[in-house]
Amino acid sequence: xxxxxxxxxxxxxxxxxxxxxxxxxxxxxxxxxxxxxxxxxxxxxxxxxxxxxxxxxxxxxxxxxxxxxxxxxxxxxxxxxxxxxxxxxxxxxxxxxxxxxxxxxxxxxxx
Amino acid sequence: xxxxxxxxxxxxxxxxxxxxxxxxxxxxxxxxxxxxxxxxxxxxxxxxxxxxxxxxxxxxxxxxxxxxxxxxxxxxxxxxxxxxxxxxxxxxxxxxxxxxxxxxxxxxxxxxxxxxxxx
Numbered sequence: 001x002x003x004x005x006x007x008x009x010x011x012x013x014x015x016x017x018x019x020x021x022x023x024x025x026x027x028x029x030x031x032x033x034x035x036x037x038x039x040x041x042x043x044x045x046x047x048x049x050x051x052x053x054x055x056x057x058x059x060x061x062x063x064x065x066x067x068x069x070x071x072x073x074x075x076x077x078x079x080x081x082x083x084x085x086x087x088x089x090x091x092x093x094x095x096x097x098x099x100x101x102x103x104x105x106x107x108x109x110x111x
Numbered sequence: 112x113x114x115x116x117x118x119x120x121x122x123x124x125x126x127x128x129x130x131x132x133x134x135x136x137x138x139x140x141x142x143x144x145x146x147x148x149x150x151x152x153x154x155x156x157x158x159x160x161x162x163x164x165x166x167x168x169x170x171x172x173x174x175x176x177x178x179x180x181x182x183x184x185x186x187x188x189x190x191x192x193x194x195x196x197x198x199x200x201x202x203x204x205x206x207x208x209x210x211x212x213x214x215x216x217x218x219x220x221x222x223x224x225x226x227x228x229x230x
Contacts, residue, residue, distance in 0.1 A: 004153070031217065042115070042202055042221035043154070088153050096166050097142065097208050097217025101153030 006089055006102035013110055018076040020105045022089030027070060029091035033099070034063065034074045037086045046074070046087075076107075084109045113137065115222035117203050123228045129191035132225045136184070136205030142166075143180055144219060145188050146202040154202055160186065161209060193229045200224040 003025045012018045024032070030051050035043040049056045049063045049072075056063045062075040072091075076083055086104040093100050116135040124130050136143050141162055146154035157176065159167040162183040171178070175194070180186040190197055204219040 033218070035221075040223075040226075042117075042223045043204075045218060045220060048218060090153075092217065094167075095209075096159065096161070097206060097219070098156060098159060098167060099154075099219065101155075103151070103153050
């Protein structure tokens with residue numbers, strides 16, 4: 001089956017850039033997503049990228065996709081304390097939109 | 112636009128009891144998903160509905176879990192009887208879907224979840 005791997009923890013200083021990495025195994029994944037989860041809340045969609053794109057930028061967020069290496073990353077510029085959360089990478093696994101999630105990366109922003 | 116609504120937000124029960132969760136998706140969304148999120152893990156799909164038909168229930172423990180989506184709108188997920196390992200957050204999501212190629216119509220929007228504790 002599909003595997004999605006993420007590093008578990010990232011600590012970053014306020015104002016610096018954060019980079020969260022994700023690797024996946026299914027080369028047929030069509031759409032790749034980043035979700036954010038704050039304590040006690042559901043998952044908030046941050047952004048997504050189509051598999052024929054290499055990069056997508058949305059305000060402070062930049063998504064990079066390397067299909068050859070099956071590697072996805074999310075860069076958050078000028079990281080703020082409000083960015084502290086768990087970030088999940090998810091990829092589509094079939095034509096019905098079924099998602100396979102990674103275990104999440106906890107990002108802690110320090111002043 | 113109102114988001115995905117779920118109730119209750121929290122539930123504590125003893126093992127072998129039954130429990131039910133309710134979900135109201137975003138208006139007009141055809142596809143509805145139930146996920147189980149165990150602490151420290153990513154969400155795992157339990158069941159996916161397309162309107163009121165089941166698309167995927169391959170990871171639903173059918174001996175104790177059941178779900179229905181009457182009239183293709185609201186959905187309920189039931190556990191009977193509950194086990195200790197069912198302690199988790201149960202997330203409901205909806206998407207406009209489907210798209211045969213996958214795409215923005217499949218983008219899933221999540222509710223706040225129901226945190227279940229089984230003692």
